[in-house]
Amino acid sequence: NAGVTQTPKFQVLKTGQSMTLQCAQDMNHNSMYWYRQDPGMGLRLIYYSASEGTTDKGEVPNGYNVSRLNKREFSLRLESAAPSQTSVYFCASSNRATGANVLTFGAGSRLTVL
Amino acid sequence: QQPVQSPQAVILREGEDAVINCSSSKALYSVHWYRQKHGEAPVFLMILLKGGEQKGHEKISASFNEKKQQSSLYLTASQLSYSGTYFCGTDPNTNAGKSTFGDGTTLTVKP
Numbered sequence: 001n002a003g004v005t006q007t008p009k010f011q012v013l014k015t016g017q018s019m020t021l022q023c024a025q026d027m028n029h030n031s032m033y034w035y036r037q038d039p040g041m042g043l044r045l046i047y048y049s050a051s052e053g054t055t056d057k058g059e060v061p062n063g064y065n066v067s068r069l070n071k072r073e074f075s076l077r078l079e080s081a082a083p084s085q086t087s088v089y090f091c092a093s094s095n096r097a098t099g100a101n102v103l104t105f106g107a108g109s110r111l112t113v114l
Numbered sequence: 115q116q117p118v119q120s121p122q123a124v125i126l127r128e129g130e131d132a133v134i135n136c137s138s139s140k141a142l143y144s145v146h147w148y149r150q151k152h153g154e155a156p157v158f159l160m161i162l163l164k165g166g167e168q169k170g171h172e173k174i175s176a177s178f179n180e181k182k183q184q185s186s187l188y189l190t191a192s193q194l195s196y197s198g199t200y201f202c203g204t205d206p207n208t209n210a211g212k213s214t215f216g217d218g219t220t221l222t223v224k225p
Contacts, residue, residue, distance in 0.1 A: 042217040101205050105155035
């Protein structure tokens with residue numbers, strides 16, 4: 001049982017380049033999330049998807065776009081990367097139908113923007 | 115509005131106890147706690163729901179004061195494996211989906 005799988009694990013970009021972080025979960029969860037974590041800081045919600053076909057902005061959505069491709073997959077796109085987007089990105093999923101929003105996180109994707 | 119955790123860091127000897135606090139300015143439906151080891155993903159510890167009971171997990175337990183919008187995580191008889199950063203996540207209601215996290219409390223347990 002893989003849980004939440006993120007790719008790539010590491011990526012270095014130059015300012016202005018674009019890239020997509022991929023996330024897939026095999027737990028049949030309806031909700032998926034993208035967080036970023038800066039050094040020594042907590043997790044900041046970028047976007048989330050309550051269910052297939054819906055997405056909503058979180059605390060720090062500027063500079064990002066998302067796609068909920070199907071129930072399993074939720075991708076995060078940086079259209080024009082900036083050094084301020086250097087961070088570790090975590091995808092997570094949960095089954096909010098239970099009434100308890102317990103998050104299962106992926107291993108993280110470390111992004112450096114030069 | 116993210117919750118506020120205190121203290122920012124704790125250093126303990128094996129066998130000592132610690133308390134980590136999490137407070138919010140908003141009414142909360144649930145509080146959930148995670149532990150993150152260096153370079154790894156956060157791992158769920160426990161969740162406390164509005165109107166629910168105090169939860170426990172081995173020597174780690176937590177409480178939730180709904181009126182004060184506060185939760186506390188209790189670690190008793192600390193072990194080396196308890197070292198890591200602890201985060202509280204909060205949800206204002208069951209359908210919000212926007213779990214927000216505190217900045218974390220780094221716990222170091224020394225032999």
